[in-house]
Amino acid sequence: MVSHAYIHIPFCSHKCDFCDFAAFAGLDHLTGEYEQAVLKEMEDRLIALKDKRGDLEENRLRSIFFGGGTPGLVEPDVLGAMLEKLRSHIQPAQDVEITIETTPHAITRDKLVRWQELGINRISIGVESFLDEELKAMGRDHTRKEAFHGLELACESGVEVVALDLMYGLPTQTVASFAESLACATDFAGGYKNLLHVSAYGLHLADNSPLYSRFPRGAEAYPPDNTYVQMFEVLVETLEDAGFEHYEVSNFSRPGKQSRHNLAYWMNAEYLAFGVSAHRYLDGVRSSNWRSLKRYMRDPLGDETVEVIDEQTRCREAIMLGLRLRRGIDLSAFAAEHGFDLTERFCAEIEQFCAAGLMDRAEGRLFLTRKGVPVSNSVIAAFF
Template identity: 35%
Template sequence: MSAAAKNGSLGVYVSVPFCRAKCSFCNFASGVGNDAAVAAYVEKLTAEIRSARADAERMGVVLPDAVDTVYFGGGTPSLLLPEQMRAIFAALRESFSLASGAEMTLEAAPGQIDDALLESVMRDGVQRVSLGVQSFVDRESSAVGRTHTAAECFAEFEHLRNAGIANVGVDLIAGLPHQTAASWRQTLDALAASRVQHASVYMLEIDEDSRLGQEVLRGGERFHAPHVTSDELATELYEQACEALPAMGYTQYEISNFAQAGFESRHNRKYWQRAPYFGFGLDAHSMLLRGDGAALRFANTDELASYGFGSRTRPEIVDEDAAFEESIFLGLRLREGVNVAALREAFGARADALRLAVQEMCEAGWMVERDGCWTLTLQGRVISNEVFGRLLEPVEV
């Protein structure tokens, strides 16, 4: 880890913000779009990708030569037509050199990956598919507006395996309406039976940005809001996953992410390791490095109507204080944690000033110092935001 993040290779994120139906819990910038809206979006997206080099130059950014991860998220990018995906790949190849063996991921919904699309993206290098399953209990997934059943998920796993996709991930959510410890166990058992390589386990977020969140906050009855689990139960479900998944062969390599050996997401690791990534499309975020080593962060608008040229936020320089904080709260998300010697080399006295706070966290059972690294314990992972807040309270340097 260094004050300036690593600049060896680049990750690229491409946002495709269209879905067949909007899930009630979803707080992403995504929605249902008609064919014309999708086609118009792809036009703007490919233009944005083609202007990447010129944009980088204007910002004084040094783009790494090779792209070694590409992630198509959203949204449900598997709903695009094969020719639309080919146009996006063509734009990517015009602007970037895609490394051979680059990790390329396509997000998809079970039952919504057409054979022609799959064949096309695989020819372009996609070898990883991430499926939004959320729950293997049909009552729970239908309550939040998912359109698939558990049986359809298993049919999709088979479909992908037969097509030659050997790296499949699923997203699951703890805290959904109607969930219980027993039904969550059913979901975890189904995960084990699925033989997929990767699982992300998130806690349901209750906020104003989703219809379910709004309904819970106003005490309403729509969207099964009264049946959302308590915070305590959601926490227990998360802990249950942290304990059960390693026994099923999935190592927890990040607060929300579990993988079989060799199947960690290389793209997502870049976010936590502060390595550069360039995002394109609606609500896509970027972190790039300038020639002087300073990191720049910027993002695209999350309003579809205003997406296009000039809809990016002004790039902000990540100053030394912010870089230090990012190194702590992103590094601690990872299983290997924060390397203390590297932190000291990058930030000097700032790192030493954390010692007392770390000691308190260790005494509370939330962190441990092992092999020269600070890491979170299971208890610490459960309340990670509180731990980050306490660690980063202003300290005398």
């Protein structure tokens, strides 16, 4: 049973200097052509899935995610047509989570009404920072004022979940300025009961990132490693104090309001995916669509990459993704799935990390401690 679907909408009002996604500015005139390509891809792929798995009558989608790009930028009817096509083949569950990603300045009252009419019940807003100088430094095209306005509109619309995305490790950012952005986030969460989710990702730049032309690699403007760790500590402390649960390295939510869609990725579940550069995981194969927009629109069923996920990779992913979740790895489920006891195979590593206070075991689970989370990458690397 496949319960999750991702739809990529690649249009943006501006290409941010740090962005490595399939996201394109100034191509909005291609929206209609793109919509047709996605609808064709959906039709063909879903018919093929039905042929392979039999009738999808019993299948229910538990999450649908419009990611991008800026899906909030396109006419809501475009999203409506895609949802309709999906529903014509696979029914959503009664309580399906439908997320739309957007920039704050793409949000309008009219769109909020239409999104909710379409069943969208989760709005994920890329604020990144509440400080104008940081937004400018990272090459965003919105301001602090627009961030507040977009968030207010979304929260006041009464949509079930508003999710706020921040970033840290930005050029010109300090621990104090990041704390200021976090304070804005918690103030909002105090004022609006539907601000239920906060993500904060550390800045990660591709080798040829345009941001390097303004802030070359190693420039003083980037926070040094120890500051980066301090930012992470302030992040966890501030959001936990405000009543958010830290459920994944970079994600926090009010109790029970985790992102169902992202949890599916982290639990290694199957998911459908449509649109340029979209990645799917089905029948033990991870594949992605063409990354070039033109190529995708000419050939929406073509693959840019295909990777058969063998048992060794599945096992590595289960360890990596499981340890990123604060609840950690369920050791007996892991043994049942992969055929060996993780704590026996990695006995020395686990003992060493537990002794250093970076890892712990309780109630049949292995997990990183709060001290271990900021260094999760190096702890996880020791398992490979």
